Amino acid sequence: MQWMNRSLFRSFAGLTSLLRSVSGAVSYSAPARRSMSGSVELRVSPERCLFDDPLRLEVIGLIPGQEVSVRTELTDEGGESFTSLGRYRAGSGGELDLSRSPALEGGTFSGVEAEGPLWALEPRNGLRRFVKKDVRIPLTVRFSLHQEPAGDVLSTAVQERSFLGEGVRRIPVREGRVRATLFIPPGPGPFPGVIEIQGTGGGLLEYKASLLASRGFATMALAYYNYEDLPKDMKAFHLEYFEEAMNYMLQHPKVKGPGIGLLGHSKGGDLVVSMASFLKGITAAAVVNGAVANVAADLHYKDITLPAIGYDPKKATFPKPGFMDIRDVFNNPLEEPNRQSLIPIWRAHCKFLFIVGEDDRNWKSDFYAQTACNLLEEHGKEKPEVVYYPKAGHYIEPPYYPLCKAFIHKLVGLPCVWGGEPKAHNFAQVDSWKRIQAFFHKHLTQESPSSKM
Structure with missing residues (x-):
């Protein structure tokens, strides 16, 4: 999840002041054991x-x-x-x-x-x-x-x-407007292809993409703002940029077609839903604690604009002094006038997997996943696969990542709680990581997951 626009800073300016007043190749030596x-x-x-x-x-x-x-x-x-x-x-x-x-x-x-x-x-x-x-x-x-x-x-x-398996190639991508890193597994290929999109932290994070490549997927870690010559702020996004990245993957000789997979977390999740809804060439989309409404910045594609969904800062709560819970801040995308921000997921022609942490304090991931199910069924589409994890929070990462309990929200500028209890959250990370790989193997290779995992 990420925050919305500059007006939020004005909304929380006084509150911020109050709270702050109180509150390359490398060589390695062998590991030693003694x-x-x-x-x-x-x-x-x-x-x-x-x-x-x-x-x-x-x-x-x-x-x-x-x-x-x-x-x-x-x-x-x-x-x-x-x-x-x-x-x-x-x-x-x-x-x-x-x-x-x-x-x-x-x-x-x-x-x-x-x-x-x-x-x-x-x-x-x-x-x-x-x-x-x-x-x-x-x-x-x-x-x-x-x-x-x-x-x-x-x-x-x-x-x-390590995050980079033996023989995995790391290839910086500077093709047209695309700024990314492509990871290619060892072997002749071609390999099932996946584009991985992170949340609103910005920059280029590669840890998920490199691990997926180490497990047999040609994976692109895609930056979309605050990196090199990309936009510095979350003001507006153009889906043509993501379409260009998708076409790069579809045309790559090491990527097995005819379609690719998408993996997105938080803001990356609603970008994945938007790509699947408007673009062709996507076979499978996995969304981790994502939304079905456009969040934080207006999204443009050709003559279509999805405005950023509205929010009410007064709905934020403070579970303990100095820490904000923003789960209930966003408006309901099923109610007017917020329906303009609803992503038309029923236009998609791919398989969906939704991973949901039921204690996500960033936003209502469970509500968004259920909304996706309802919208697809209402339009005669196949119901997506949804996996709910009790007591799991917002940052569902690869296995054994330490739980992020609270962190200063980059855009809000205040400490936010993210939810989750350590043991249950780790179970979600281990289990969902296996499910995501199995999901992509099933729909991108039509082969048994057991032969790849």
Whole structure:
């Protein structure tokens, strides 16, 4: 989701003041693993993997019943540290395997959670969203095993988690007006093609596209504003730009036709719905917490204009001092005069998948998905696939991404809550990532997903 236009700043100007007053190729050395005691060893496998791969952590050499903690730390490109803590008791043989051993109460996660050290990562600065910008450089995750309650370090291990699979080619695209990066999987191809569009943060983010390419899709990460010579602000968008990117993909020799897929999150979601509704050549469209109304900036295509939907800032709430909940701010696109902003999804000729976090605090993703179902059925079209995730928030990312609980909205300029509970949100990320890939395989390749995943 992103905010609407400059008038919003005037609407919230006084409130903002009040709240602020109170409130390239790189070479790598092999990961090291060492024991601090000589007999106890913390093992992580694999030592190198993709970011969306499962985690395996185990310990050998402990005393039966010994109480220890596993501490995990990840530092992002901006220098922010994300940490998690799991407390454990060794088994009768002195073993500890996170895929079987339950984490005790008192840490950032509990129960049998093999990937808990990753999905329970929390930023030391609460207003932080984890984002990977340079996918060419892996992230280093550091694990340390501590004696409890003294806290002495017994063993450490590190793991490299990458966003770029072996043999995946990263190709900057500067073709006509299109500003993007294309990722091509290894092998002769051609491959099912996907265009991935992010939300209103602007710029060019590649982490989803590179991971999808690592799983067998020729994927374009498409920028659409605030990047190089593209418009700097969200004033107005022209669908011809997105059509140009789509035609580039359809004509690429490594992209398998006859159609392509689209993946969009938040504002990228309503752009995906608009592309599917007006453009030809789209076979499958996956929308993650997106809208069926045009949001934030007017959208133009030939002689058609979809105005940005209206909003009422007075409907914002404050679940705790200094933090805004904007879920109810947007007007209902089914009511006049807001119907002008409704995207004519019934014009689309593709398959749809809607991923919905039921605790999305950015806007009513559940309402928008249901509206899409109703509109398609009313016009005799096939009902889309909709997957609802209870207690999942707005930023449904690839697996094991830390939950973004609150973050300063780039356009609003105030801290906003995004919703979600860590464990349930991680389940949504893992499950939806598999479903998105299966959806594209089914409709872009007509092959069994099991042969590709």
